[in-house]
Every structure is written in structure tokens, then in C-alpha cells.
Amino acid sequence: MRRPTPPVAIAACLLVCAQAVRADAGAELYQSRCAACHQADASGNEALRAPALAGLTTDYLARQLRNFRDGIRGSHDNDAEGQIMRATAVGLTDADLQELGDYLADLPATRAPPPPRKAGLAGRGLYSGCASCHGSRGEGTPELDAPRIAGQYSGYLKAQLLKFRNGERGAHPEDRYGAQMRQMADAIPDGQAIDELLGYLGTLGNDP
Numbered sequence: 329m330r331r332p333t334p335p336v337a338i339a340a341c342l343l344v345c346a347q348a349v350r351a352d353a354g355a356e357l358y359q360s361r362c363a364a365c366h367q368a369d370a371s372g373n374e375a376l377r378a379p380a381l382a383g384l385t386t387d388y389l390a391r392q393l394r395n396f397r398d399g400i401r402g403s404h405d406n407d408a409e410g411q412i413m414r415a416t417a418v419g420l421t422d423a424d425l426q427e428l429g430d431y432l433a434d435l436p437a438t439r440a441p442p443p444p445r446k447a448g449l450a451g452r453g454l455y456s457g458c459a460s461c462h463g464s465r466g467e468g469t470p471e472l473d474a475p476r477i478a479g480q481y482s483g484y485l486k487a488q489l490l491k492f493r494n495g496e497r498g499a500h501p502e503d504r505y506g507a508q509m510r511q512m513a514d515a516i517p518d519g520q521a522i523d524e525l526l527g528y529l530g531t532l533g534n535d536p
Contacts, residue, residue, distance in 0.1 A: 353424075354427035354428050357424055358432065369438070374481040374484065376409075380437075380480055383476070388473060389429040393428065394422070396413045396414045396416070397414070401414070403500070404497070406494070450521070451525050451527045454524060455525055479532075482527075485526055486522055
């Protein structure tokens with residue numbers, strides 16, 4: 329006589345099936361809405377200033393997509409890339425954001441080529457102000473909702489720092505993390521210092 333399947337085993341099977349369905353839904357959403365700019369493997373596209381998304385945390389990804397959808401990010405007239413993202417995120421439900429975030433978080437992280445500027449002591453000193461949130465190796469700190477920035481495209485990071493400084497990002501009253509980044513970006517003295525900072529960060533993203 330065949331033994332009945334234990335309830336715990338049934339529950340585990342249902343959980344695995346549900347996770348597989350969510351992963352498929354996230355993959356379908358990503359390929360239909362995001363892959364044209366961010367690449368099929370979510371490794372990003374520097375020419376389009378589309379960042380690498382693979383391996384970032386679900387919470388960070390979902391929050392940024394929600395900010396785009398709700399007009400908290402990407403609403404400034406000079407933020408062309410942000411406006412594209414805002415249009416892309418319109419119509420996504422909270423469940424969609426979770427599925428997209430889960431799918432991208434499970435992809436293997438990628439590393440962009442390092443910037444041409446060589447790292448120096450100035451860049452290392454500047455990064456000390458970033459390390460308290462983003463980690464000493466740029467690995468990110470999920471507990472602080474600070475994303476991994478090591479291995480990200482330097483052109484994208486520079487564009488975002490300038491947007492923070494110019495009020496094109498982080499100015500919305502509901503974007504409290506953006507407001508923190510605006511303060512940090514304002515503390516960087518000039519464009520050359522930004523290049524020094526990114527030169528150092530590039531070495532972190534391409535360490536063995």
C-alpha cells in the first residue's frame with residue numbers, strides 16, 4: 329500500500345513550484361521591458377548609461393523601480409535616462425517589482441571594465457566617505473539599503489553623481505536615500521575629484 333505524502337513535503341513542493349513560477353514571471357518581465365537596454369544577462373550597457381543590474385539586492389531594485397513608477401525618480405526635465413526608465417516602469421504592480429527584483433538578484437553579478445584613470449591616494453581618500461554605507465570594497469550594505477557599486481560602469485556612476493549634485497536626482501521629498509546621496513555628492517569638490525574617486529572604485533570592482 330502506498331504511503332500518503334507527508335504535509336511537510338507537499339508544502340515544500342508547493343513552495344518550490346511557486347518560486348519557479350515567480351522566477352519565470354520575473355524573467356519574462358525583464359526580457360520584455362528591460363533587456364533592450366540592460367542586455368539579456370543584465371550586464372548593462374555603458375553606451376546607453378544603462379547600469380548592470382545582475383546580482384543587486386531585491387529590495388534595492390524594487391525600490392528604484394517603484395521610485396521610477398511613482399515619479400520619485402526620473403521626473404526631472406534634464407534626466408533623459410530617468411524619463412525612459414519612468415516610462416518603462418509605468419504599469420508595473422508591486423508584485424511585478426518583487427518578481428523582477430528576485431529574478432535579477434539571483435543572476436550572477438558582472439564586472440564592468442575599469443575606468444582609464446589610474447587610482448591614486450586622492451581617490452582612496454574620497455572613497456572613505458562612501459565606505460560607511462557602500463562597504464570598504466564597494467560590496468554594498470543591504471542593512472543600510474546601500475547597493476553594491478564595485479564593478480559598476482564608471483560612466484553610469486559619474487552620471488548619477490552629477491545628477492545628485494545638480495538636483496536631477498534625490499530632490500523629491502520622498503527620496504530619503506537620494507537626499508543622503510545628494511549631500512555626499514555635494515561634498516566632492518569637482519569633476520576631477522569624481523574621476524579620482526571612480527578610478528579607485530574601479531580597482532575594487534576588478535580585484536581577483
